Amino acid sequence: MQRQRSLLALILVLVIAAITVIATIPIPLGLDLRGGSQLTIQVKPSAEIPRITERELEGVRKVVEGRINGLGVSEPVIQTVGTDKILVQLPGVNDPEQAERILGGTAQLEFRTQKPSTEPQLYAFQSSRAGLKAKQEELRKSNDKAAIAKNQEELQKNNQAIAELFESTKPPLDGKYLKDAAGEPTQGNNWNVAIRFDQKGGELFAELTKNLAGTGRSIGIFLDNGLISAPTVGPEFAATGITGGSAVITGRFTAQEANDLGVQLRGGALPVPVEIAERRTVGATLGRDSIQSSIYAGVGGLTLVLIFMVFYYRLPGLIADVALVIYSLLTWATFALLGVTLTLPGIAGFILSIGMAVDANVLIFERTREELQAGKSLYRSVESGFYRAFSSILDSNVTTWIACAALFWLGSGLVKGFALTLALGVAVSMFTAITCSRTLMFLAIAIPSLRKPELFCPNLPTSNKAEVTQ
Amino acid sequence: MKLNINKSRSLWWIISAVIILAGIISMVISWQQPDIRAPLRPGLDFVGGTRLQFVRDCNKPGNCDQAIDINAVRDVAKEQGLGDSSIQVISENGGENGVLIRTKNLDVEQRTKLQNALSEKIGVFDPQKNQIDSVGPTLGRELFRSGVIALIVSFIGITIYMSFRFQLDYAVFAIVALFHDILITVGVFSILGLVLGIEVDSLFIVALLTITGFSVNDTVVIYDRIRETIKINPQRPIAEIVDDAVNQTLARSINTTLTVLLTLLAIFLFGGETLRNFSLALIVGFTMGAYSSIFIASTLLVWWRERSGQSYAVDSAESIDTPASSQDS
Numbered sequence: 001m002q003r004q005r006s007l008l009a010l011i012l013v014l015v016i017a018a019i020t021v022i023a024t025i026p027i028p029l030g031l032d033l034r035g036g037s038q039l040t041i042q043v044k045p046s047a048e049i050p051r052i053t054e055r056e057l058e059g060v061r062k063v064v065e066g067r068i069n070g071l072g073v074s075e076p077v078i079q080t081v082g083t084d085k086i087l088v089q090l091p092g093v094n095d096p097e098q099a100e101r102i103l104g105g106t107a108q109l110e111f112r113t114q115k116p117s118t119e120p121q122l123y124a125f126q127s128s129r130a131g132l133k134a135k136q137e138e139l140r141k142s143n144d145k146a147a148i149a150k151n152q153e154e155l156q157k158n159n160q161a162i163a164e165l166f167e168s169t170k171p172p173l174d175g176k177y178l179k180d181a182a183g184e185p186t187q188g189n190n191w192n193v194a195i196r197f198d199q200k201g202g203e204l205f206a207e208l209t210k211n212l213a214g215t216g217r218s219i220g221i222f223l224d225n226g227l228i229s230a231p232t233v234g235p236e237f238a239a240t241g242i243t244g245g246s247a248v249i250t251g252r253f254t255a256q257e258a259n260d261l262g263v264q265l266r267g268g269a270l271p272v273p274v275e276i277a278e279r280r281t282v283g284a285t286l287g288r289d290s291i292q293s294s295i296y297a298g299v300g301g302l303t304l305v306l307i308f309m310v311f312y313y314r315l316p317g318l319i320a321d322v323a324l325v326i327y328s329l330l331t332w333a334t335f336a337l338l339g340v341t342l343t344l345p346g347i348a349g350f351i352l353s354i355g356m357a358v359d360a361n362v363l364i365f366e367r368t369r370e371e372l373q374a375g376k377s378l379y380r381s382v383e384s385g386f387y388r389a390f391s392s393i394l395d396s397n398v399t400t401w402i403a404c405a406a407l408f409w410l411g412s413g414l415v416k417g418f419a420l421t422l423a424l425g426v427a428v429s430m431f432t433a434i435t436c437s438r439t440l441m442f443l444a445i446a447i448p449s450l451r452k453p454e455l456f457c458p459n460l461p462t463s464n465k466a467e468v469t470q
Numbered sequence: 471m472k473l474n475i476n477k478s479r480s481l482w483w484i485i486s487a488v489i490i491l492a493g494i495i496s497m498v499i500s501w502q503q504p505d506i507r508a509p510l511r512p513g514l515d516f517v518g519g520t521r522l523q524f525v526r527d528c529n530k531p532g533n534c535d536q537a538i539d540i541n542a543v544r545d546v547a548k549e550q551g552l553g554d555s556s557i558q559v560i561s562e563n564g565g566e567n568g569v570l571i572r573t574k575n576l577d578v579e580q581r582t583k584l585q586n587a588l589s590e591k592i593g594v595f596d597p598q599k600n601q602i603d604s605v606g607p608t609l610g611r612e613l614f615r616s617g618v619i620a621l622i623v624s625f626i627g628i629t630i631y632m633s634f635r636f637q638l639d640y641a642v643f644a645i646v647a648l649f650h651d652i653l654i655t656v657g658v659f660s661i662l663g664l665v666l667g668i669e670v671d672s673l674f675i676v677a678l679l680t681i682t683g684f685s686v687n688d689t690v691v692i693y694d695r696i697r698e699t700i701k702i703n704p705q706r707p708i709a710e711i712v713d714d715a716v717n718q719t720l721a722r723s724i725n726t727t728l729t730v731l732l733t734l735l736a737i738f739l740f741g742g743e744t745l746r747n748f749s750l751a752l753i754v755g756f757t758m759g760a761y762s763s764i765f766i767a768s769t770l771l772v773w774w775r776e777r778s779g780q781s782y783a784v785d786s787a788e789s790i791d792t793p794a795s796s797q798d799s
Binding site for chain 1: 619621635675684719721745
């Protein structure tokens with residue numbers, strides 16, 4: 001009895017905790033439910049780069065990230081998928097066409113020269129840009145869409161103004177001449193970024209640096225028409241410029257900054273073409289309709305199962321129903337805690353797991369009935385019902401987990417969500433169907449007025465009944 | 471009521487064979503259809519292309535007064551060189567206010583052009599209800615491949631687990647039953663593709679994998695019972711043992727399948743367009759899963775043991791393990 005009590009306390013605590021979690025942590029909705037755009041960008045090999053490695057992929061990801069930040073979307077998701085794809089999720093985007101246009105092209109990296117006597121302007125614009133960027137970060141947190149858009153617009157204007165202070169060389173020195181760029185440590189804690197051009201690029205770069213050396217004007221390094229770095233060239237290069245095709249951008253970079261700049265430069269230099277391999281756009285209200293119908297389906301399905309269980313299994317059925325409700329609460333709370341994003345297939349997985357969660361109880365109760373019919377006492381029957389059904393429950397759940405693992409391991413986004421919710425559901429159902437219903441069942445048996453076998457099994461042979469009720 | 475499944479096992483096998491055969495025939499026919507060229511009618515996810523769904527904005531006065539004229543939509547598509555697109559008018563906002571177009575892969579410009587031209591002809595669309603999917607053909611192929619690999623991997627995993635927990639022949643027949651369920655589900659969808667034009671998408675593969683889990687689940691429960699009965703009564707003929715085991719677990723098989731089907735039915739009826747075919751696949755697969763566990767996996771096991779001279783189960787008693795929950799009392 002003591003054990004029953006402490007288990008009951010544990011269940012109560014878990015239920016209260018689950019309700020608290022559900023009330024405080026909202027479950028993020030997938031794009032198919034909240035509306036928005038999802039794009040899969042495929043990075044393709046080219047003649048120069050026949051194989052896409054992690055390095056190229058990371059470079060392209062940076063470029064994509066830069067472009068998306070330019071769109072001013074709140075909470076974008078940008079991640080690499082597999083060996084050659086980038087997944088972009090833009091929740092609540094109203095103009096997916098614009099996003100597609102911007103993401104579809106290859107990044108444009110260009111080295112430009114600053115126009116004469118524009119130094120003070122550049123300085124002023126750069127410091128106001130820093131301010132705008134800091135503000136943008138803050139606004140992102142507050143999720144105020146109008147303010148974000150307004151700030152974005154100002155940043156855009158600022159970018160434009162900065163770009164006007166620079167001019168292209170003839171012919172333009174762009175990303176196709178760049179061979180490599182990488183951060184490298186120097187003495188102390190500083191980092192530099194080393195860049196390397198091919199032969200033609202080296203010549204153009206020498207020309208460019210010769211013109212700028214010692215003037216105080218900067219080289220403008222532009223990615224997609226936005227300034228990412230503006231180093232100056234020392235007077236010692238005035239005679240020949242920086243020759244040999246290699247250069248080092250110094251400045252007090254941290255390791256992180258140097259690396260980022262390296263990646264950006266490489267990304268812009270990548271001659272790899274990108275292609276939008278998949279795009280899915282769901283209007284916001286359409287998603288809302290889906291949620292609504294899924295909720296109807298969930299509640300409808302659950303109600304049908306609850307009614308069936310009481311109808312067929314009587315008192316144990318009622319107990320199973322309580323366990324099932326606890327199951328739903330715990331599973332939902334687990335999703336919230338793990339940050340599972342809820343998608344349409346995810347909801348289906350959850351609803352399905354409700355149906356399957358009943359299985360364990362059905363197995364147990366069938367066993368209990370058999371034992372009762374075989375003439376065992378109520379207590380013994382309930383006990384061996386739980387004991388003997390366990391190996392079946394375990395085996396059948398493990399096989400479901402194996403299928404889920406395969407889905408999770410090999411499937412893509414949507415499929416993964418389904419596998420995860422189903423696997424979690426099965427795990428929680430092991431606990432609720434066995435521990436919860438067991439505890440409640442023994443509590444029920446402890447109450448004398450409930451200790452009637454006909455509450456457990458209708459149509460019991462009368463001879464057995466007499467024997468059991470003694 | 472007692473089911474004598476082993477007495478009439480050839481009947482069960484014939485029933486299954488007929489359904490499977492019908493599916494295979496349908497797959498062959500489907501393969502020869504010029505517009506399908508595959509055993510099942512592949513959806514956008516697998517062949518690539520663009521699917522556009524537009525719904526008219528009925529809050530604008532006069533916008534929804536007339537039903538959408540499908541011929542007008544066809545004309546617009548034809549003007550843009552998309553004459554071979556499949557076009558459907560769908561119900562939305564209480565009338566025929568939506569249009570669903572499936573066509574070859576369109577880029578942003580082509581798509582916007584089509585959308586604008588349509589809007590001019592049949593009314594203003596509500597951007598909040600647009601659904602636009604474009605999938606490149608390479609991605610679809612990858613999706614399909616990874617799905618099939620996932621299926622194979624889970625088959626292997628389940629076989630290993632079951633030969634470890636039971637015996638190899640149990641595992642093999644569980645997989646045969648599994649194959650049976652998958653084959654019938656695929657066959658049914660091939661027929662539906664031919665007759666009703668139902669397409670399969672990536673969720674169909676998810677459905678097949680879920681069926682895998684459930685089908686074995688069901689078989690395991692019966693096997694578990696067989697193993698237990700053999701342990702108590704090693705001298706009985708295997709056919710009797712299996713008959714008993716099936717009958718003892720019959721109520722459970724029916725009830726579990728029933729509760730799962732109840733939830734699936736709820737998804738099918740209320741779960742919205744996207745999940746309808748998914749739940750239908752599960753309904754077919756799960757029903758077959760219950761059927762095959764009772765009538766196929768068990769009877770095949772008996773047939774095999776009788777054939778290989780193990781019709782009395784004495785020597786397999788060593789594989790019995792005690793349930794792990796023995797600490798409870």
